[in-house]
Amino acid sequence: MKVVLDHLTKRFPNINIKIKTEVVAVDDFDFEIPDGKLIGLLGPSGCGKSTTLNLICGLETPTEGRVFFGDDDVTKLPPENRGVGLVFQNYALYPHLTVRQNIMFPLQNLKGADKLTKQQMEEKVLEAAKLVQIDGLLDRKPSEMSGGQQQRVAIARALVKRPKVLLLDEPLSNLDARLRLQTREEIKRIQRETGITTIFVTHDQEEAMSISDLIVVMEAGKVNQIGKPQDVYDDPVNLFVAKFLGTPAINVFDAEVRDGVLWIAGDDVMDGVDVPDQKVWAGIRPEAFVPDDSGKMECKLVNVEVMGRDTSVVSTHEGMQGVSIRAIISAENKVDQTKEIVNFRLRPAKVYLFDKTSSKRIYFGDQKPLGRA
Amino acid sequence: MKYGNNKKAWLYLLPAIAFLGLFMVYPLIDVVVYSFEESFNFASQTYSGVGLYNFSYVLRDPYFLQAIKNTFILVIITVPLSTGIALLISLGLNSIKKLRDLYQTVFFLPYVTNTLAVGLVFMILFKKTAYTDGMVNLLIQLFGGSSVDFIDGPYWAKMFVLCFYTIWVVMPFKILILTSALASVKQDYYNAAKIDGTAKWRTYYKITLPMISPMIFYLVITGFIGAFKAYSDAVALFGTDLNAAGMNTIVGYVYDMLYGNSGGYPSYASAAALILFAIVMTITCINLMISRKNVQY
Numbered sequence: 001m002k003v004v005l006d007h008l009t010k011r012f013p014n015i016n017i018k019i020k021t022e023v024v025a026v027d028d029f030d031f032e033i034p035d036g037k038l039i040g041l042l043g044p045s046g047c048g049k050s051t052t053l054n055l056i057c058g059l060e061t062p063t064e065g066r067v068f069f070g071d072d073d074v075t076k077l078p079p080e081n082r083g084v085g086l087v088f089q090n091y092a093l094y095p096h097l098t099v100r101q102n103i104m105f106p107l108q109n110l111k112g113a114d115k116l117t118k119q120q121m122e123e124k125v126l127e128a129a130k131l132v133q134i135d136g137l138l139d140r141k142p143s144e145m146s147g148g149q150q151q152r153v154a155i156a157r158a159l160v161k162r163p164k165v166l167l168l169d170e171p172l173s174n175l176d177a178r179l180r181l182q183t184r185e186e187i188k189r190i191q192r193e194t195g196i197t198t199i200f201v202t203h204d205q206e207e208a209m210s211i212s213d214l215i216v217v218m219e220a221g222k223v224n225q226i227g228k229p230q231d232v233y234d235d236p237v238n239l240f241v242a243k244f245l246g247t248p249a250i251n252v253f254d255a256e257v258r259d260g261v262l263w264i265a266g267d268d269v270m271d272g273v274d275v276p277d278q279k280v281w282a283g284i285r286p287e288a289f290v291p292d293d294s295g296k297m298e299c300k301l302v303n304v305e306v307m308g309r310d311t312s313v314v315s316t317h318e319g320m321q322g323v324s325i326r327a328i329i330s331a332e333n334k335v336d337q338t339k340e341i342v343n344f345r346l347r348p349a350k351v352y353l354f355d356k357t358s359s360k361r362i363y364f365g366d367q368k369p370l371g372r373a
Numbered sequence: 374m375k376y377g378n379n380k381k382a383w384l385y386l387l388p389a390i391a392f393l394g395l396f397m398v399y400p401l402i403d404v405v406v407y408s409f410e411e412s413f414n415f416a417s418q419t420y421s422g423v424g425l426y427n428f429s430y431v432l433r434d435p436y437f438l439q440a441i442k443n444t445f446i447l448v449i450i451t452v453p454l455s456t457g458i459a460l461l462i463s464l465g466l467n468s469i470k471k472l473r474d475l476y477q478t479v480f481f482l483p484y485v486t487n488t489l490a491v492g493l494v495f496m497i498l499f500k501k502t503a504y505t506d507g508m509v510n511l512l513i514q515l516f517g518g519s520s521v522d523f524i525d526g527p528y529w530a531k532m533f534v535l536c537f538y539t540i541w542v543v544m545p546f547k548i549l550i551l552t553s554a555l556a557s558v559k560q561d562y563y564n565a566a567k568i569d570g571t572a573k574w575r576t577y578y579k580i581t582l583p584m585i586s587p588m589i590f591y592l593v594i595t596g597f598i599g600a601f602k603a604y605s606d607a608v609a610l611f612g613t614d615l616n617a618a619g620m621n622t623i624v625g626y627v628y629d630m631l632y633g634n635s636g637g638y639p640s641y642a643s644a645a646a647l648i649l650f651a652i653v654m655t656i657t658c659i660n661l662m663i664s665r666k667n668v669q670y
Contacts, residue, residue: 080570106569
């Protein structure tokens with residue numbers, strides 16, 4: 001089932017009633033989510049991603065715009081008639097019911113022609129439980145389970161009615177790091193097995209990148225960029241997206257283009273920049289740095305962290321924003337730790353320029369926009 | 374855990390233990406002792422023997438039997454009714470946004486009002502005087518009924534006023550507890566239920582009620598105990614001579630046996646108090662047993 005968000009806008013009245021201006025939680029969200037895909041809604045907290053989810057499932061009604069499931073306009077439909085499954089951040093499992101009763105709860109609500117016999121319900125519960133691999137724990141109470149197991153129960157409860165769309169609100173944020181890795185694979189597997197269009201909200205870019213077919217990067221209610229995770233990473237449309245994606249984060253510099261050369265605080269770090277002369281923000285990915293004694297970018301070495309496969313070089317430079325620069329170099333490229341200065345050459349493909357005022361991307365040389373969704 | 378500071382710990386506990394011992398434990402033991410001493414004379418501190426005579430006297434005393442009957446009727450009517458109504462009111466309060474604070478304040482007013490002041494208001498509502506039949510009677514007459522003397526009249530009328538009064542007085546506390554219990558149920562549960570298409574009554578019955586069930590049982594248990602210990606409410610309505618009014622309660626009987634017109638019988642009073650204790654204990658145990666079966670988390 002494809003989900004179409006047609007110029008969706010949600011404005012809330014300000015909590016402080018003296019302030020008459022409204023808070024725009026979601027601003028003109030316009031996107032068609034293809035059938036059977038896993039979509040990651042990504043953004044910092046307060047950017048409107050949870051509100052978007054609530055608009056899709058019907059817990060909130062949009063101020064403007066419409067929501068379609070397939071060809072059906074569901075904007076006015078109450079949540080129960082939309083056929084969505086929602087997994088809450090804290091799972092919202094009913095603590096007084098067993099796992100079996102929790103998963104069965106949505107089935108018992110069915111009325112009329114959809115009504116199931118006890119036998120059918122049991123079968124469906126078992127099927128959903130098997131899918132998330134908790135079929136051995138059906139008679140436990142949620143309080144007798146670990147966070148990861150509770151998470152699975154919540155997913156089973158959302159899936160048992162075979163929803164058209166599965167929504168996950170920060171599904172992994174309550175799990176520890178190891179479990180998070182495991183569970184996100186699990187979510188991907190379940191999504192692939194069921195083929196249900198799934199939208200999940202997260203503020204963790206790594207999580208979104210790793211399992212999503214498409215990611216939607218949001219900031220302050222606005223959609224900044226939609227695309228395949230790798231495309232968005234390789235081709236950020238603005239400074240915000242560039243800064244939000246990637247660990248370690250992109251290094252941002254106060255820079256200037258003069259006569260086709262990129263200058264950062266007195267260093268002519270890169271040429272071949274065929275854009276008009278102007279001041280710019282230069283975003284340089286950690287992997288863009290190549291140690292080279294004849295390299296034009298001269299940095300003060302702070303520390304070299306060897307992490308097995310890669311080496312992370314921490315240094316400082318006059319033009320940088322923030323406290324240090326982090327470069328990731330492959331292990332063959334040795335950096336002399338005894339020296340105080342390290343010189344880098346830059347890979348042009350991993351250097352992004354952004355307009356100083358609008359923060360929009362400025363393409364140069366071989367760079368061109370990738371196919372965007 | 375280190376036990377080295379035992380002496381210090383006892384020292385810190387000493388004031389509390391001393392006071393509790395002097396004013397709680399010693400009198401308690403004394404009550405038990407009194408209740409078994411037959412024909413105890415308070416002035417000379419002498420008694421003729423030890424036995425169960427005090428209990429058999431109290432249990433055959435028509436005033437005590439009347440008090441037990443009154444107390445049980447009061448308990449059985451007021452505890453379920455007050456808890457039920459309080460639950461309805463808190464559910465109502467929980468589902469409105471406008472004027473919620475105002476209503477909450479109004480419902481809480483009886484709690485901060487003096488019992489005797491409330492009794493005065495009930496007098497105006499129910500008491501017949503030379504000048505007026507009371508407001509409730511005026512209303513009854515308005516609808517064509519004949520007036521009833523609620524204060525000195527038939528037993529059921531007096532019992533009605535007493536129950537009405539008790540419910541009205543205990544309600545605010547229950548509403549307070551239940552509204553806060555309802556507010557502590559996370560919105561997520563309701564959202565989850567909503568998305569699953571749960572009917573309103575089912576959400577209420579299957580989610581809300583179980584979630585606040587610990588609080589409901591707390592209120593029922595304390596409600597039972599409180600109602601069994603009722604006394605001041607009856608005095609506020611019917612005056613101090615409750616035996617004459619036929620509206621005495623067990624605690625009232627104990628008080629009368631000690632200080633009332635027929636007073637001066639600490640043995641009978643102690644025996645009655647112990648019987649009350651046994652009744653409350655039994656009921657509370659039954660309550661706890663039921664709640665353990667039903668409050669599941």
